[in-house]
Amino acid sequence: MKTRLLFSVLILATFFSHAQESNPDDKGVFHFGPWEEQWGYAQGRKVGNTLYISGTVGRGETMEQQVKSVFEGIQRTLEAYGLNASHVVKEVIYTTDIEATKKAVTPRMEFYDGNTPAATWVQIERLFSPGSMIEVEVEARFDLD
Amino acid sequence: MKTRLLFSVLILATFFSHAQESNPDDKGVFHFGPWEEQWGYAQGRKVGNTLYISGTVGRGETMEQQVKSVFEGIQRTLEAYGLNASHVVKEVIYTTDIEATKKAVTPRMEFYDGNTPAATWVQIERLFSPGSMIEVEVEARFDLD
Amino acid sequence: MKTRLLFSVLILATFFSHAQESNPDDKGVFHFGPWEEQWGYAQGRKVGNTLYISGTVGRGETMEQQVKSVFEGIQRTLEAYGLNASHVVKEVIYTTDIEATKKAVTPRMEFYDGNTPAATWVQIERLFSPGSMIEVEVEARFDLD
Secondary structure, X not given: OHHHHHHHHHHHHHHHHXXXXXXXOOOOEEOOOOHHHHHOOOOEEEEOOEEEEEEEXXXXXXXXXXXXXXXXXXXXXXXXXXXXXXXXXXXXXXXXXXXXXXXXOHHHHHHHOOOOOEEEEEEOOEOOOOOOOEEEEEEEEOOOO | OHHXXXXXXXXXXXXXXXXXXXXXXXXXXXXXXXXXXXXXXXXXXXXXXXXXXXXXXOOOOOHHHHHHHHHHHHHHHHHHOOOOHXXXXXXXXXXXXXXXXXXXXXXXXHHHOOXXXXXXXXXXXXXXOOOOOEEEEEEEEOOOO | OHHHHHXXXXXXXXXXXXXXXXXXXXXXXXXXXXXXXHHOOOOEEEEOOEEEEEEEOOOOOOHHHHHHHHHXXXXXXXXXXXXXXXXXXXXXXEEOOHHHHHHOOXXXXXXXXXXXXXXXXXXXXXXXXXXXXXXXXXXXXXOOO
């Protein structure tokens, strides 16, 4: 009984958190949560035909888990604007270990599913949080040819 | 007397240097100074509705001073095109010490004053000049929704 | 005789490989070769008035050789879309040795030939391939003012 109640609460919480997320404001600004305004940035920002998506990080103890989580976050952002992976035209991957990233590309390939953005992959010293191994920034377009 | 003359000369120099700065040419190119053409780049470049601003560095011995100086340089560039911080939609911060940057964000927050661009912050090995601790590249738009 | 045959084959191979390269598809996607689809990216991607060019690497044992080779690759990409160096409005240079890059800028200056894009140059830990010393990402526009 307790489990069932907890389950319902979790479903509701997920629903409302996603409901909150899924509405960019009338200036095209989309946030994952309140910490973004505290740090002065937005997860997504639409202007004209362009959607700028912030460097997105993910959760997990391994590169594989983080790659998967990063592209889930990008997918949620795209969906908030009615877009999907096929609208991504540019990508920059910042990783702390490029060989590990090369070995963990499966979730990225599944995400793009044949779409090929212009891309740059670089290995850098550190990301915003000490535990982050990969951060991915993309630009998407509403006016694909 | 000497001091007064020097003061007048400095005011004039400042006036003319800013006057020179404040006019992007008819191709939308804006320079801070002649060294930019020697290195083959422009501080600002407008095309259509987009203003691309070069990675901007600042002066100072500490991260705090450099952060302040960087955003003053970006502000001057925006103003040359009749824009302000609210038009910035994307930012990449390259820093040699991301924890120090996180502690020195006040001038950045004051600059944006509630505007939230899509942002990526990464710690890299080195910037163009050995003394630079932070470099900030932004993209601004003339056609905000 | 053998040499002559080999020569003809090489010319034909070059012709067809360039012929293959020189046609972006009807979605504005341009590839240097089949490995790009295996890694899920495109050397060039046109949308609207914007051409996104992937971080481009070059061949060579020295920084000088790689800088030259990188801008030859960017030139080929621009030409595939009927553009040239004057259409490049933004550049990010990722290098493993920024002082060496500063000393090897001649082929870059010859490439731009007076054009001045907004630019950011950073020194990072490593690029996609262990032997790469420099990678250059550019954005070009079809609608220059």
